Amino acid sequence: MTSCPAAELKFASFDESQAEFDRSVKPMLAKYCGQCHGADLAEKELNLQTLPPDMKGTTSAARWAVVLTQLSLGKMPPKDEPQPGGEAKAAAIEWIKAEMKRSGKHVAVREEYHNGNVVDHALLFGGKPTGSLETPTRVRRLSPEIYEAFTRDVGRGADVGQSFSPAGGATFKDMGAPKLDEPTTSQLIGNALLIVDRLTWHKMEGGVAKSERGAPNQLVRLYDEMDPASETDVETAIKYLFDYIIRRQPTDEELANFKALMNQNIKDAGRATGVRFTLAAVLLLPEAVLRSERGAGPPDDRGLVRLAPREIAFAVTYALTDRRPESWLLADADAGKLDSRDGVEAAVRKLLDDPKFEKPRILRFFREYFGYEQATEIFKNPDEPVEHYPRELVADTDRLIEGIVEQDKEVFRELLTTNKAFVNFRWDRNKQQGFKARNEAVHLAYGLPPDWKWTADQPIELPKNQRAGILTQPAWLVAVSKSDDNDVIHRGKWVRERLLGNVVPDIPITVDAQLPIAPEKTLRERMAVTQEQYCWQCHRLMNRVGYPLEMYDHFGRFRVTERVLDPEATAKNVDPKGKPLGPVVRKVPADISGGVEFVGDTRVDGDVSGAVELMHKLAASERVEQVFIRHAFRYWLGRNETPGDAASLQAAHRAYRDSGGSMKALIAALVTSESFLYRVKTAN
Known part of the structure; x- marks a missing residue:
């Protein structure tokens, strides 16, 4: 053949x-x-x-x-x-x-490299897709946010503990397989019992259970001792709880199993305990604590099975929000309206265009992609003569991203090149104490003059030769810094992996990856050790794309000079009795020259004279835009891409380009793609 x-x-x-x-x-x-x-x-x-x-x-x-x-x-x-x-x-x-x-x-x-980028870019975007979809059916754990929203919705104020934690070691937090170990299972059982207690608030009067705090009578009726619930009452209660928790009616088999479980539990442990634990079992069903992507029906001639309509309804909803599906979407699923790609796209568009439908996962994508929320985790030396309020910086970047996404035009390019910024936007001078001090500290991080007056008319424009996009926002610069210095290496690693789509190998365990302590030298001078042969194979990927970001200090402030120790002046800095008076620093011009290489794209490769030029060069690159599409794919599909996803990735990129850089169009393309809707059927 x-x-x-x-x-x-x-x-x-x-x-x-x-x-x-x-x-x-x-x-x-x-x-x-x-x-x-x-x-x-x-x-x-x-x-x-x-x-x-x-x-x-x-x-x-x-x-x-x-x-x-x-x-x-x-x-x-x-x-x-x-x-x-x-x-x-x-x-x-x-x-x-x-x-x-x-x-x-x-x-x-x-996938040997958990952060992706292992698939050659040309296999995904270099021509007509040739591979077939490879992702097997799977069951995913709920994200912490989804689980919290779920228990808050159904628990009526029950003080439950968090059963799930974000996946570690992956680009995005919601990229983990289920981890139902003993501690997790114990927490889930405890939470289920707490929620049942809230749903069945009652008091006993003469052996009759009386509902309290709005507890549904269908459930409270099960606790009656004088007039035990009939078989019909038990069926009614089970159906009610299934609809309330699982958002569907039980099958005949499930109904029979839960009725038998109820009878056995009551017989073994008494009515109150038996009812409580049987109802809790509904909250422990896989549909309540896991996300199913197993599909329905026989596989097609390619060995692929389409997700079941209700699986699609939940997957589409969780692509945008942490709440369970809207009633109309489940009705559409049951009516067969999600059986076609057009039907799914119509539902996705309806959700995206609904201003009342909260979509926190979109902002969360950008938070996790850029990683700027880590600014709140970076300790800054309290001896520094700088007022530092990282939460305000993060909130400012949140609002800037929200504004660009709201405009929905050339979103990625704007995120990399805009010179606009929100400055201390979330503070209200009439309501917040300490506003003046915080405002002065925050606006100095943006390089605004000391006499700048806060205004609600934002965003404001910053000098175009100083700022260009999220990577020049103080929040991002602080997030990728150290307590007392910049971090060229990790800034360069971020650009290399998140924008250029390359892989930087992990540090070998035999390497002590520390720069020399030499305060009299500039950071670039101290980084000369990374050019040794053993180190340079990795650092050649990071250093030159990180150097341009030396335009800013570790507080995110624009600068033209770098401060280093002056040993000679320090030695002379003594009082009349010869007692040292402390270190003396001198300013040297900040070297912000750098460049891009090892990409294989002449439109990207080349020298740059600073961060602004670098950002504009990267924003104009089709490859960089495609790498962004790859990261969006990982976030919205909860896994790394494989060669079999080339068709879905190319279609998503076309949708983004044809729409003029619309984030809505990109999301819609991803969550209606074959990679999102189909799985390879595997044997149980």
């Missing part, structure tokens, strides 16, 4: 698979991989010349899964070795997937 990477390969027999392997895969492996993985040298104990292509009934499938991962993520062959063409690599990837499917194997591509 002939190879056609643009179409999904299928093999009816091993003979067909062998023929395709011999034709398109074996020659590529011999030419580009045999030097390290051949008969003479089987690096990692992997000999691709002897690895059986038949994956059925052998152990070779696991080894081929490693090959699939390395090829898909662009990690092999190594970057400094000759590379196969895109078609040859795509043919090998498709053959491995097809042979796995023929053999009844399913091995997803392993």
Whole structure:
């Protein structure tokens, strides 16, 4: 059979698979991989010349899964070795997937780098998509915000504890698999019982339960001792609680199971305890504490299954807010209106355009993407003669982003280049004590003159040669700084990974990554140690894109000079008795020259004379915009992208560009994409 990477390969027999392997895969492996993985040298104990292509009934499938991962993520062959063409690599990837499917194997591509960017950018945006969707069905945990909103809604003031914590080590917090260990389960059970207690407030009068504080009679009736609830009463209560908690009616099987559980619990533990624990069980159902993305119905001819309508309703809602779906959206799901992409898009647009529908997850995306809220976590030396109020700086950046998103035109470019800013915007001089002191401290961070008067007419324009976008906002600059100095390395790492889409390897555990303590030297002079051969392979990716941000100090203030210790003047700074009077500093011009390289895009690569020029250069790059799309994909889909998501990513980028840079259009494209709505059906 002939190879056609643009179409999904299928093999009816091993003979067909062998023929395709011999034709398109074996020659590529011999030419580009045999030097390290051949008969003479089987690096990692992997000999691709002897690895059986038949994956059925052998152990070779696991080894081929490693090959699939390395090829898909662009990690092999190594970057400094000759590379196969895109078609040859795509043919090998498709053959491995097809042979796995023929053999009844399913091995997803392993994401070895948790922060993404491992998939070669060209595989996603370099041409017509050739891969197929790879994401298996899954169950996700609720985010802490969603769980808090859920328990607040249903618990009627119950003081429950947080069962879930944000995922660690990922770009975004809501990118974690369920973690239902013993402490989490114990917390969930305790919370469920507290909520049931609130839902069934009552007092007993002569063996009859009397509702209090608005507790629904359908539930309170179950506690009656004198006139025990009938089978109909029990059914009514279970149906009520299902509708209240799960937002649907129980199936016949669920109803029968809960009735049996109720009877058994009452028999074993008494009516009050039995009813309490049975009702709590509804709050422990997977639909109450997890997000299901398992799909419904048989898989299509590609092995893909579409999310069930109610799964879509919840997924779409949680893409924008922390609250459960609106009643009309669940009704649309039950009526079949979400069975098509157009139907889902109509629902998404309705939510996006509704000014009364709160959408906190949009601002949260930008907070997590830029990371500027970390400014509140950066300790600043109290000996510094600077009043510092990071919460005000974060609030200012929040409002700036909200304003740009509200305009919804060229959102990303504006976020990288605007010279506008909100300054101490959240403070009201008539209501807040200490306004004057805080206002003076905050506006100095923006470089405004000491006599600047606060105004509600905001945003204001800052000098265009001093500020350009979120990365020049004091909040971001503080967030990526140290207690007493700038942090060129991490600022450069942020630009490299979040804007340029490259991977900066983690620091080896054998390296003591500390700059020398030399207060008489500038930061750039102290960073000379990073140019040693062992360090430079990573620092060459970070230093030059971080240097331009030396335009600002670690409080986010614009500067043209850097302060360093003057040893000679310090030695002379003594009183008449020779007692040292303290260090003396001198000002030296801040070196803000830098540049971009190792991107492979002539429109981006090159020298820059400062942060403003750097930001405008990056904002004009299509690649940088596409990298932003990749990050939006990770946030709204809760996972890193794979080669099989190329079609969804390209469609999202087209939607963003065709709409003139609309964030609404981008979100709508992502949450109506095949990657969002479909999963690879896996065996239970």
